[in-house]
Amino acid sequence: MFDAGRIAAFSHQETPFYFYDITLLQETLDTAKRAADEYNFRVHYALKANFNDRVLHAVCRTGFGADCVSGNEVKKAVEIGFKPSEIVFAGVGKSDKEITYALDQNIFAFNVESVQELRIIDAIAGDRGKKANVALRINPNVDAQTHHYITTGLDENKFGIAQWELGEAIETLRQCRHIELIGIHFHVGSQITDLNVFKSLCIKVNELNNWFDERGFRLHVLNVGGGLGVDYHQPDATPIPDFRAYFAIFANFLERKPGQEVHFELGRALVSQSGSLISRVLYVKNGIKKNFLILDAGMTELMRPALYQAYHQIERLGQIETASEPIHYDVVGPICESSDCFGKEVLLPKSERGDLIAIRTTGAYGEVMASRYNLRNEIRYVYSDEI
Numbered sequence: 001m002f003d004a005g006r007i008a009a010f011s012h013q014e015t016p017f018y019f020y021d022i023t024l025l026q027e028t029l030d031t032a033k034r035a036a037d038e039y040n041f042r043v044h045y046a047l048k049a050n051f052n053d054r055v056l057h058a059v060c061r062t063g064f065g066a067d068c069v070s071g072n073e074v075k076k077a078v079e080i081g082f083k084p085s086e087i088v089f090a091g092v093g094k095s096d097k098e099i100t101y102a103l104d105q106n107i108f109a110f111n112v113e114s115v116q117e118l119r120i121i122d123a124i125a126g127d128r129g130k131k132a133n134v135a136l137r138i139n140p141n142v143d144a145q146t147h148h149y150i151t152t153g154l155d156e157n158k159f160g161i162a163q164w165e166l167g168e169a170i171e172t173l174r175q176c177r178h179i180e181l182i183g184i185h186f187h188v189g190s191q192i193t194d195l196n197v198f199k200s201l202c203i204k205v206n207e208l209n210n211w212f213d214e215r216g217f218r219l220h221v222l223n224v225g226g227g228l229g230v231d232y233h234q235p236d237a238t239p240i241p242d243f244r245a246y247f248a249i250f251a252n253f254l255e256r257k258p259g260q261e262v263h264f265e266l267g268r269a270l271v272s273q274s275g276s277l278i279s280r281v282l283y284v285k286n287g288i289k290k291n292f293l294i295l296d297a298g299m300t301e302l303m304r305p306a307l308y309q310a311y312h313q314i315e316r317l318g319q320i321e322t323a324s325e326p327i328h329y330d331v332v333g334p335i336c337e338s339s340d341c342f343g344k345e346v347l348l349p350k351s352e353r354g355d356l357i358a359i360r361t362t363g364a365y366g367e368v369m370a371s372r373y374n375l376r377n378e379i380r381y382v383y384s385d386e387i
């Protein structure tokens, strides 16, 4: 549980900073691991959600593999201690250098996103006397029912190989002597809260699994990606996502052939609720139509609201004077952009310069998206067991 009292007790900390609740993080990871183990499902953690060292060490120790989307993420995963045999590498634009590095690390598989990429990996593997394991990332045209900026599995998206290209893909695979097709891969989007989306995905995966089987390809791995959403509106009511219900969908609807493994790539669901961005009120501007709380954190520390119009719960920490009525504030950052706004008309206790504000559910796609725009300071972070 988010411990507002504890944070307030450490209010001497320089703000802004990310606060990571290490206990909740570990509980979340353990819950997910137990739920996956029930069906022998393998989970690769998507590093891009949060690659903070403590987070990665916890994920690694719990026994998850790693899902990387850049050569540097592969490098980071190896450095943290993830076994190369449990690292997968996705991304529409892998450079030759990144492919070479990952090959040299003997990673488990490349999730390949185009026919041309198959040829390139084949050539590089040939040059290095290696054989590359690949899974084809197929675009299943399943609507994730989420914000269009985090939808990835529709025909109009840049990700994966379209179904009409599969004939060409298997022809290419038959010619590639330095590639081994081990499976098929999907990732239809992020922050998916309607579990029916995953049911639709299972049906598509079954069709394609049969399609490959009929053509003589024995797939070892069905990788269904990530995307499970979290409760941004009620972080304390749902601190841990319902991993059991999520994995049960795949257990019930995915038709595994003998010996086939099912792999997942969860990011957000494993780390979001463990992080909060802690900030301080710099100024209060009361207008005729609007009241503004101007924070010392902005879109440079947390980009999701500006980038995807994402909602985050905003709370004022510390003593609340019960005598005064709550006030509607537009909670904004100091950056010179109008999109630098964390929430409009947010109902908060009457606030003053110096008050601490928590922006919740920011453990995923928060710290990792921080930028130096406006020449801002490097983002700071604090772990719950350090304070």
Ligand SMILES: *Cc1c(COP(=O)(O)O)cnc(C)c1O
Pocket (backbone or CB within 6 Å): 046, 048, 049, 067, 069, 090, 091, 187, 189, 190, 191, 225, 226, 227, 228, 265, 266, 267, 268, 269, 364
């Ligand atoms: C981002 C990403 C994930 C993780 O998505 P979440 O919504 O954070 O679970 C998994 N797989 C791939 C290929 C990704 O790009």
